[in-house]
Amino acid sequence: MRWTLQPKPNPEIVDELSKKLGVGKAVASLLAQRGVKTFEEARKFFRPDLADLHDPFLMKDMELAVARIEKAIENGENILVYGDYDVDGTTSVALMSSYLKTLSPNIATYIPDRYDEGYGVSYQGIDFASDNDFSLIVALDCGIKAIEKVTYAKEKGIDFIICDHHRPGDSIPEAVAVLDPKREDCEYPYKELCGCGVGFKLIQALSSRKGEGVESLLPYLDLVATAIGADIVPITGENRILAYHGLNVINVAPRMGFNAILSQLKKEKITITDVVFVLAPRINAAGRMRHGQHAVNLLTEEDEETAIAFAAEIEAFNADRKDADKSITQEALAQIEDLQEQERNTTVVYHESWHKGVIGIVASRLTETYYRPTLVFTRSGDKLAASARSVKGFDVYNALESCKEHIEQFGGHKYAAGLTLLESEYENFKNRFEEVVSSSIERHLLTPEITIDAELDLKDITPKFYRILKQFAPFGPGNMSPVFMTRDLTDSGFAKCVGADKSHLKFRVKQDGNGPSFDGIGFGLGKKIDILKNGNSFMAAYSIDENHYNGNTSLQLKLKDIKD
Known part of the structure; x- marks a missing residue:
């Protein structure tokens, strides 16, 4: 392990904070390292205030999104809330659908099947909307790269609103509105929202149009806090405010589904660590082992008895997930040993029968063991699908961008991504990925810090x-x-x-x-x-x-x- 001591902050700032806050130098120094330099900044840090959330209308296309939803509600249109099958996606769908149901009865939800449809917006999902007379799809935690699919929907008379936080490609889908703070033309002040966070900004905008304050949306913040913890986005700025108040909701008045899971913990206070290691894996297990709709059902259920039954079902999915994760990790580690893959700067492994729902977890485990940018592949239909994980300081998304001639489709973040490719390209991709990483990674990044x-x-x-x-x-x-x-x-x-x-x-x-x-x-x-x-x-x-x-x-x- 490399030990890296953080640079000492400016001693004058530390002295000033120490005096004004009445705390020791050690605490003042920790605050200064986190960018807290004044009494007022310290107040905001220790007491995150919903009043400090940004105006949602600062986000590009927010006016268009709100106007289209208001029109749909006024005209009695059917709205389909569509989201990814992971924690960020299912919490987003639960948040958006339960809020919109307070405005209109014509709301339904759709989570794509991980195995039949894959990640993101699918043609099957659009066909479902068309067959069931939906004229508006609100897509959450996905859609920023769904250019052809949004066009396909438009041909069928279906409008799209996209709420995403992944990096856009070279062009933006021609949706009615594309809310994504990572758009280059979006001047929204905080860029690190998760998908559920972007969804929250949309319901904040809808709520403000009705003259309601952000406090009225407190009951939804348990979902946002869970997505923030699970998606490993920075807990700074707006995310800190949302996570702080969301954790308070989980502790004081959790929704039925959360209560059913957490009641077995018997803890005085639920922390973000509990969210990451107890709540998130169980919500994720639904989409990994069966179907993400089970998670949405749990998160939106208001009857206690039914919520307890849903939670027991999810607990069983999670037990199956643990078994699959353990056995595949052992097989992958054996494969790395046999092939002497540990000599490389990357770890890329493949087995056609590995469970697609757990390859992301296995990639994380392999990264912990060998500390290399890692991809775990399995068969998905007539293609190979992979989950990628990276090491601190190395952008695996950019590395995949440099290998895109061998890839069919990819998306994700700096430290986690997913991709599909043709089996015939597997060896070419594997060699190119090793070449890209070897030529661009700084050697010290291959030692845990x-x-x-x-x-x-x-x-x-x-x-x-x-x-x-x-x-x-x-x-x-x-x-x-x-x-x-x-x-x-x-x-x-x-x-x-x-x-x-x-x-x-x-x-x-x-x-x-x-x-x-x-x-x-x-x-x-x-x-x-x-x-x-x-x-x-x-x-x-x-x-x-x-x-x-x-x-x-x-x-x-x-x-x-x-x-x-």
Whole structure:
């Protein structure tokens, strides 16, 4: 692991923040690193306010989108809310359809089948709209590249409104309105919204036209917060405001579907981590293992008994997903070993029978193991489909752009993408991808990095310090949970390997042999136990969290890495 210590912020700003906020230098320094420089910015950071959301009409085409929906409602037209089968897509469809149903009864939803239709807007979906007399499709979390399909819909007398956040291609579909802050001609101030976030801006605009304040939309923010966590977009700016208030809704008044899943957690407070590791995988499991419509049904259900039944169904999908994920990951790792693929700068593996619904998760697991830009392929009809994942600092979308002569279709983000190609192009693509990555990646990016916010003494870790740290949440890209480094640590002599396979490290440390001592846990770090033995001095990179045991709560160090 590479340890990278963040540059120290301007000491004058740190001093000023420390005085005005009445906090220690360590907290003031963490704020300054996150771009907080004044008392007012600190207030907005610690108390995100819905009043600070941008005017939705600053987004290109918003007026057109609102006017078309208002016209459809006035004329009693049938509106089809269409979205992708992942968390961002299904939460978007749940959000948009449940809001529009408060304005019109003529609303239906459509999620494409991952296996029969693939990602994004499909011809089957448009045919369904045509056969069932829908004259307007609102597409969410997809559509920015659906140029031919939007034209096809227009020929059938169907209008499109697109709410997307993926990068556009060379041209924009000829829809009634294309809402996407990543459009080059869109001057919307915040570019990092997820698909559900763009959908929220549209219902915010519709709501404001009726003279309603944004507070009236609070019940929808649990969906937006879940999409923000699952889609790994930066938790900065507007996303921070939406995630903060959305998490509050999840904790105070969650929708029936969320309540049915979370009731088994028995936690006092749900965090963004719970959203990412508990809610999101279950919502995703529907589209991975069966059909994304099951997730929409769960997220829009208002009857408690039915929601509990839907949640149990989704729990079963998630168990199937875990089994498939585990077995395919093992097969993929064996394939890499057999082919000595680990010598390459990329990881590209393929098996025709791998479950298409879990190849994205498997790609993430392989990236964790070998830390290379990774693609996992499987057969999809008469073509091959792949999920791509990248390493921090390397844009896999741009790399795929450089291989596009071998690709049928692709889309996505800097760190995650999907593509399809003809089987005859697989080897050509694989070689070209290796060539592109090898010639463009900086070598240090192939070693995992721990970004350390600050060096800290153990005596600075107090209950008050931790209470303030907790208020930095919600954490995520752009505002990660702070990581600290401490030198001259020694173990109390009780370090041991724990867990069923003894892969985790448990210990208790002091600094310079005196002062306070802290328990610590290092998941997956059992192999490093020798560094702690014999009273040797070492340094640790860690975050701070709470350990709840036997009714007692204490602060502990959650290890990222240790070095002697």
